[in-house]
Amino acid sequence: MSTRFPRSVYDKTGGIVYFARMLDKVRLQAANALGKDYIENLGAGFDGRCLLLLGVKYDDLKKRVLAGGSDDDVLQWCFKSGRQPSADEIADWNDFMVKRGWRDGVSDRLKMRLKEAKMEHRAGEILTMFDFIEADEGRPLPKFS
Numbered sequence: 001m002s003t004r005f006p007r008s009v010y011d012k013t014g015g016i017v018y019f020a021r022m023l024d025k026v027r028l029q030a031a032n033a034l035g036k037d038y039i040e041n042l043g044a045g046f047d048g049r050c051l052l053l054l055g056v057k058y059d060d061l062k063k064r065v066l067a068g069g070s071d072d073d074v075l076q077w078c079f080k081s082g083r084q085p086s087a088d089e090i091a092d093w094n095d096f097m098v099k100r101g102w103r104d105g106v107s108d109r110l111k112m113r114l115k116e117a118k119m120e121h122r123a124g125e126i127l128t129m130f131d132f133i134e135a136d137e138g139r140p141l142p143k144f145s
Contacts, residue, residue: 004033005137009046009130010098013071015087017094017130019054022047023074026065046097046129053093055082101129 006024013020025042028034041047043058051058056078064077085093101110106129113132114120126132131141 004028006034006038008139009133010142012094014075015090015094016050016053016075016085017097018046018050019075020071022050022061023065023071026062030066046100049097053085053089054078098130099128101132102127 006021006028009018009021011017011020013023025034025038025047029039029042043051043062047058051061060081061074061078064081065074069077100106110126110129110132111123113129113136114123114126117132117136119126119132119135122135125141126135134141
């Protein structure tokens with residue numbers, strides 16, 4: 001099995017962060033190319049939060065993704081099958097997700113993950129779970145102005 005990382009957590013579809021990554025994980029698992037560390041959280045964790053935002057179940061999303069189509073096609077399906085968040089809800093979602101782990105209930109988990117990955121020395125630059133995922137998968141951290 002050749003494993004690949006799903007795309008960046010920061011990639012957006014329809015203005016929504018993380019959604020594209022969730023779809024990537026579905027496709028990679030179907031191709032037997034998703035690392036085993038990702039499999040136990042499919043449909044849970046950040047996936048689960050994204051599914052809740054869109055009002056769809058993981059198994060239904062998985063079937064739709066595997067039926068084919070672009071990320072935008074799948075997102076439109078989510079809007080029709082679940083719910084379409086307002087522009088304000090999407091902005092709140094994005095703001096929440098990109099800051100998760102920074103001075104909140106997940107901060108201790110972030111510290112633990114940094115220690116496990118032997119990246120404690122980067123604690124001053126890896127401030128959120130999104131940052132950790134990017135760094136752990138070898139991508140540069142985004143610059144925000």
